[in-house]
Amino acid sequence: MATMSARKPASVVYGVDEAPPIGVTLLSGLQHIGIISIALVYPLLIARAAHLSVEQTSDILAATMLVLGVGAVLQSLPRGPVGARYLCPPVCTAAYLDPALFAVKAGGLPLAFGMTAFGGLIETALSRLLRPLRPYLPTEISGLVVVLIAVSMCNLGFRNLLGIGASQPVDLAEHIVAALTLATMVGLSVWSKGTPRLFCALIGMILGYMMAAITGTLTWVDLETVETAQYFSVPNFAAYGWSWDAGFAIPFAVAALGTCIRGMGDITICQKINDDDWVRPNMRSVSGGLLANGLSNVLGGLLGGHGVSTYTSSVGLAAATGVTSRRVGYAIGGIFVLLAFLPKASALLLIMPRPVIGAALLFTAVIIFVNGLQIITSRLLDARRTFVIGLAFMAGIAVDFYPGFFGKLPAEMLAIFGSALVMGTLVALALNLIFRLGVRKTQELTIDPSRLDPVAIEAFMEARGAEWGARRDVIDRASFDLTQSVETIVESCEPRGSLEIEASFDEFNLDVRVSYSGPPLELPEKRPTNEEIMESEEGQRRLAGFMLRRYADRVAATHRGGRSTIQFHFDH
Amino acid sequence: MEVKEEQVGGVTVLQVKGRLDSTTSPMLGERLTAVLEAAKARVLVDFSQLEYISSAGFRILLQAAKRADQNTAKFVLCGVSGKVRQLFDLGGFLDLFSITSTREEGIAAAQ
Numbered sequence: 123m124a125t126m127s128a129r130k131p132a133s134v135v136y137g138v139d140e141a142p143p144i145g146v147t148l149l150s151g152l153q154h155i156g157i158i159s160i161a162l163v164y165p166l167l168i169a170r171a172a173h174l175s176v177e178q179t180s181d182i183l184a185a186t187m188l189v190l191g192v193g194a195v196l197q198s199l200p201r202g203p204v205g206a207r208y209l210c211p212p213v214c215t216a217a218y219l220d221p222a223l224f225a226v227k228a229g230g231l232p233l234a235f236g237m238t239a240f241g242g243l244i245e246t247a248l249s250r251l252l253r254p255l256r257p258y259l260p261t262e263i264s265g266l267v268v269v270l271i272a273v274s275m276c277n278l279g280f281r282n283l284l285g286i287g288a289s290q291p292v293d294l295a296e297h298i299v300a301a302l303t304l305a306t307m308v309g310l311s312v313w314s315k316g317t318p319r320l321f322c323a324l325i326g327m328i329l330g331y332m333m334a335a336i337t338g339t340l341t342w343v344d345l346e347t348v349e350t351a352q353y354f355s356v357p358n359f360a361a362y363g364w365s366w367d368a369g370f371a372i373p374f375a376v377a378a379l380g381t382c383i384r385g386m387g388d389i390t391i392c393q394k395i396n397d398d399d400w401v402r403p404n405m406r407s408v409s410g411g412l413l414a415n416g417l418s419n420v421l422g423g424l425l426g427g428h429g430v431s432t433y434t435s436s437v438g439l440a441a442a443t444g445v446t447s448r449r450v451g452y453a454i455g456g457i458f459v460l461l462a463f464l465p466k467a468s469a470l471l472l473i474m475p476r477p478v479i480g481a482a483l484l485f486t487a488v489i490i491f492v493n494g495l496q497i498i499t500s501r502l503l504d505a506r507r508t509f510v511i512g513l514a515f516m517a518g519i520a521v522d523f524y525p526g527f528f529g530k531l532p533a534e535m536l537a538i539f540g541s542a543l544v545m546g547t548l549v550a551l552a553l554n555l556i557f558r559l560g561v562r563k564t565q566e567l568t569i570d571p572s573r574l575d576p577v578a579i580e581a582f583m584e585a586r587g588a589e590w591g592a593r594r595d596v597i598d599r600a601s602f603d604l605t606q607s608v609e610t611i612v613e614s615c616e617p618r619g620s621l622e623i624e625a626s627f628d629e630f631n632l633d634v635r636v637s638y639s640g641p642p643l644e645l646p647e648k649r650p651t652n653e654e655i656m657e658s659e660e661g662q663r664r665l666a667g668f669m670l671r672r673y674a675d676r677v678a679a680t681h682r683g684g685r686s687t688i689q690f691h692f693d694h
Numbered sequence: 695m696e697v698k699e700e701q702v703g704g705v706t707v708l709q710v711k712g713r714l715d716s717t718t719s720p721m722l723g724e725r726l727t728a729v730l731e732a733a734k735a736r737v738l739v740d741f742s743q744l745e746y747i748s749s750a751g752f753r754i755l756l757q758a759a760k761r762a763d764q765n766t767a768k769f770v771l772c773g774v775s776g777k778v779r780q781l782f783d784l785g786g787f788l789d790l791f792s793i794t795s796t797r798e799e800g801i802a803a804a805q
Contacts, residue, residue, distance in 0.1 A: 602777075610749070649785070655752065662750060666749035669781070669785050
């Protein structure tokens with residue numbers, strides 16, 4: 123079980139295995155649905171690109187809501203191979219949006235749905251191959267993917283706000299509605315507390331709808347659409363069929379990969395916010411979560427819905443409210459499944475005014491953008507990794523900067539080179555492969571005890587960490603253990619000759635070995651008393667050994683043929 | 695390591711910058727011994743610019759705290775954060791010393 127040995131943090135009110143009162147469960151579920159619903163604009167954009175009628179658009183929305191519901195339940199399942207086992211509901215993802223829009227253009231909805239199911243299958247396969255693939259999908263690239271998703275959302279947001287590519291130009295009233303909607307969302311998020319803050323996006327959207335109705339942006343024709351919609355009906359799922367085009371395999375595979383990379387980050391955050399003793403990602407939980415998302419996307423493609431991924435904002439909402447119970451996941455699932463059969467609810471989303479869509483996209487893009495930056499900077503970056511991230515990001519945004527150039531490419535190429543996300547991710551993966559050449563996974567350092575320089579030892583670990591793209595906290599721990607051990611050995615073990623340091627790394631382990639000729643260093647399991655520390659240097663040495671043992675995940679000391687070795691292991 | 699000394703409201707404030715290890719800790723130890731010599735001395739050690747502390751540094755602090763007890767002096771630490779705080783936690787020192795978050799709180803606690 124992912125959560126059996128977890129220690130619930132004080133900030134969590136209802137932990138993942140706990141059962142909140144029914145009112146708290148439902149209200150929490152509704153809050154998540156509020157922020158997830160913003161991204162329902164993506165299937166709307168697909169429907170608009172395919173020139174669908176109101177009823178046909180409702181079917182696509184209903185299929186997507188059903189998938190969101192099923193996905194939320196799958197992620198929360200407490201046992202079995204499917205699911206992250208956390209409250210980690212899905213959301214419509216921008217990763218699938220660009221490829222789907224290109225697919226609609228080239229082959230209509232059947233191609234978009236067929237390729238979405240294909241993307242789901244790729245995710246399902248990737249979920250089984252996580253361990254061998256991890257060196258090729260380093261954390262900073264997952265941060266880049268999140269940043270590029272934000273860039274895609276920002277691009278779409280501005281297209282809606284400025285009316286770029288639309289048949290009708292944007293008028294002053296729409297600008298006012300957009301500005302008020304965005305200002306409400308941002309203002310409530312920054313300056314309010316409690317419920318208004320939690321519902322800031324939803325309140326902003328409701329205000330945007332009202333302003334749009336007052337200013338005439340939302341017309342009586344739009345409102346009639348809601349009025350005439352049925353209260354209950356069984357949607358026409360899978361009405362368009364499916365088709366396949368090999369030319370779209372790469373863009374949808376990249377969307378699947380981007381979704382998996384993002385899922386790894388989100389599920390890791392879920393684990394972290396539920397466990398004060400969290401040290402490293404539980405790969406079973408990550409793998410189960412990616413499998414659940416892959417299966418959701420296969421279902422989405424088959425039913426005629428939009429692609430989904432895990433949702434950083436939902437994970438953040440759970441952390442902020444302290445309600446991380448998986449029962450909230452079941453509530454979200456139940457409500458979404460219910461909404462799929464209520465066309466009035468779909469119709470309300472269907473008539474979402476252009477400025478409200480733009481403001482909502484910008485609002486969520488900002489949050490996701492900063493999330494991505496935080497993920498990138500959580501790793502130490504050397505020159506190689508700096509160029510991987512920098513060049514890939516610039517290649518990605520070049521697509522948005524120069525649409526005239528990229529827009530002239532044939533449809534099959536456009537699916538790859540027409541999307542900032544696909545382009546940037548592919549460049550990052552390719553550069554990561556190239557720059558891995560020549561990076562030694564084992565590095566040595568020789569220390570002359572008569573010229574001990576702790577700063578140089580720390581610089582050695584810092585440089586290796588940046589070269590390997592290791593986590594800063596792990597390198598800090600290794601750096602302390604290395605410096606403290608060398609200092610203590612030089613002072614108390616009278617080493618003969620130089621000390622040999624060897625540091626080796628793969629994506630899962632960091633091992634540091636210190637060897638020297640001389641007596642072994644004691645690494646006691648019990649802390650010496652304060653009196654022992656104060657009264658003798660022996661006490662101070664034992665304190666050093668005790669701290670060395672505690673800071674590493676594993677430590678071993680051996681002495682053979684007059685030569686002593688201390689091996690520090692850090693899980694990564 | 696650099697140690698900057700100043701008097702604020704009757705409290706001797708020692709601002710420690712850099713690394714506190716076996717090489718540098720004797721220097722801080724001497725300063726602490728000197729300022730805690732006087733009965734009822736008021737001493738605040740500001741660690742906000744400390745980058746590293748080893749077992750030798752902790753030993754000096756324990757000795758200073760003991761001396762302060764004997765002389766009915768006040769001995770307070772502040773600015774213990776980030777990596778350095780983790781090391782205090784690791785060695786079981788967080789509860790052993792009087793530690794405040796800010797210099798102002800530290801001065802108030804030492805007065």
